[in-house]
Amino acid sequence: MNIRILNSREDLNATAAAVIASLLLSKPQAMLGLATGSTPIGIYQHLADMYSKGQVSFARAYSVNLDEYVGLPPEHPQSYRSFMNEHLFQHIDIPISHTRVPDGNALDLAAECAAHEQAILDHGPVDLQLLGIGHNGHIGFNEPGHRLTGATHVVDLKESTRSANARFFGDIDAVPRQAVTMGVGTILKAKQIILVAFGSDKADIIKQALTGPVTTECPASLLQCHPNALILLDQKAGGGFN
Numbered sequence: 001m002n003i004r005i006l007n008s009r010e011d012l013n014a015t016a017a018a019v020i021a022s023l024l025l026s027k028p029q030a031m032l033g034l035a036t037g038s039t040p041i042g043i044y045q046h047l048a049d050m051y052s053k054g055q056v057s058f059a060r061a062y063s064v065n066l067d068e069y070v071g072l073p074p075e076h077p078q079s080y081r082s083f084m085n086e087h088l089f090q091h092i093d094i095p096i097s098h099t100r101v102p103d104g105n106a107l108d109l110a111a112e113c114a115a116h117e118q119a120i121l122d123h124g125p126v127d128l129q130l131l132g133i134g135h136n137g138h139i140g141f142n143e144p145g146h147r148l149t150g151a152t153h154v155v156d157l158k159e160s161t162r163s164a165n166a167r168f169f170g171d172i173d174a175v176p177r178q179a180v181t182m183g184v185g186t187i188l189k190a191k192q193i194i195l196v197a198f199g200s201d202k203a204d205i206i207k208q209a210l211t212g213p214v215t216t217e218c219p220a221s222l223l224q225c226h227p228n229a230l231i232l233l234d235q236k237a238g239g240g241f242n
């Protein structure tokens with residue numbers, strides 16, 4: 001793992017966006033693994049800005065998202081499909097047909113999980129997977145537990161995760177109880193991973209994930225086993241290393 005602690009959130013967003021843009025310059029048809037949550041928003045703004053200045057194009061790229069809530073139609077304002085459209089896709093030139101966010105509203109969720117894996121096989125492997133981290137160490141929606149699942153699957157969300165994400169829904173009762181998520185096996189197959197974390201509230205889990213035991217009880221700790229993982233932290237999230 002390469003751990004970099006940057007001076008500011010702005011530096012961190014610019015650094016992550018530059019890595020993604022440089023991948024697209026060398027491989028325009030790259031498959032990007034994308035994440036949601038508040039963490040990547042600034043990175044997406046940077047990429048949109050670079051696109052508007054003609055510094056990067058996504059015209060031949062593919063994208064696959066980590067996860068989606070079960071039961072939300074794609075047009076729901078809190079669906080991760082809406083999030084991606086709003087924060088990235090509508091500001092760049094990626095063909096929407098090249099983008100894939102799991103359909104959490106599919107009638108046959110097992111078939112949808114299999115289709116997500118197949119899309120990665122068809123256009124992948126994922127060249128670069130962007131990740132945030134949950135306060136309990138989850139990546140995507142792979143929650144801590146005695147066991148983890150390798151492939152894309154349906155997961156029951158922990159109450160702590162539902163309550164952390166209630167800020168987007170206004171009311172915890174509106175937060176779905178399940179999600180579709182890429183499994184840790186799918187995530188670890190990416191050629192490169194960038195995990196990004198901001199803020200002092202992430203400092204403890206970052207230290208645990210990066211320096212503690214590799215354990216299913218902290219899914220992000222499995223990144224210690226990845227051969228090409230870049231960890232980008234601001235000073236606060238990296239505070240546990242001082």
Ligand SMILES: N[C@@H]1[C@@H](O)[C@H](O)[C@@H](COP(=O)(O)O)O[C@@H]1O
Pocket residue numbers: 035036037038039040066067131132133134135138139140141161165
């Ligand atoms: N499924 C997403 C994760 O992919 C994300 O990393 C996490 C942290 O979110 P935030 O970036 O808002 O802290 O939230 C959600 O649970």
